[in-house]
Amino acid sequence: MFTPCTVVIGAVELLETIRQNVPDNSDILTFSDTEPLRALEAITARRPDVIALERLFAATSRGAALINRIKADPTLREAEIRVMAHDGDYTRVVPRVAPLAAPPGRICCRFKPSAGARTGGPPRFGNKISTDRTWPRGERQSKREG
Numbered sequence: 001m002f003t004p005c006t007v008v009i010g011a012v013e014l015l016e017t018i019r020q021n022v023p024d025n026s027d028i029l030t031f032s033d034t035e036p037l038r039a040l041e042a043i044t045a046r047r048p049d050v051i052a053l054e055r056l057f058a059a060t061s062r063g064a065a066l067i068n069r070i071k072a073d074p075t076l077r078e079a080e081i082r083v084m085a086h087d088g089d090y091t092r093v094v095p096r097v098a099p100l101a102a103p104p105g106r107i108c109c110r111f112k113p114s115a116g117a118r119t120g121g122p123p124r125f126g127n128k129i130s131t132d133r134t135w136p137r138g139e140r141q142s143k144r145e146g
Helices: 012-021 036-046 061-072
Strands: 006-010 028-032 050-054 080-084 091-093 132-134 140-142
Touching: 006 012, 006 036, 012 028, 012 050, 028 036, 036 061, 050 061, 061 080
Parallel strands: 006 028, 006 050, 050 080
Antiparallel strands: 080 091, 132 140
């Protein structure tokens, strides 16, 4: 059985402040924003209840990649991912979207339009209007329907 813990990830100078704003669990693990791989190893090994990320770190590409990796791991489904400001004014829980699944007994397939059907773009209009034009010398020319 895994002991309940909280993982905190953020800038070194902000870790202590973020740690004070996290609810007290039995164990709090802190990681710098420069070591997301070590944090991910600890997260997969310990399976914490709460993963708290500093807001500025979560906005970086490393932070977004870490959040996406945690959300993709089925063993970490129960972990709550929180994005927190270091001053405690802002806290947001990152939502998890359940994967869409086909109803049992149905096979999903790509829609295939019929042979003569158009599949996109603006509607096309044929030039079927017949007009008579008068040219400068008085000659008349008729356009054919086509």
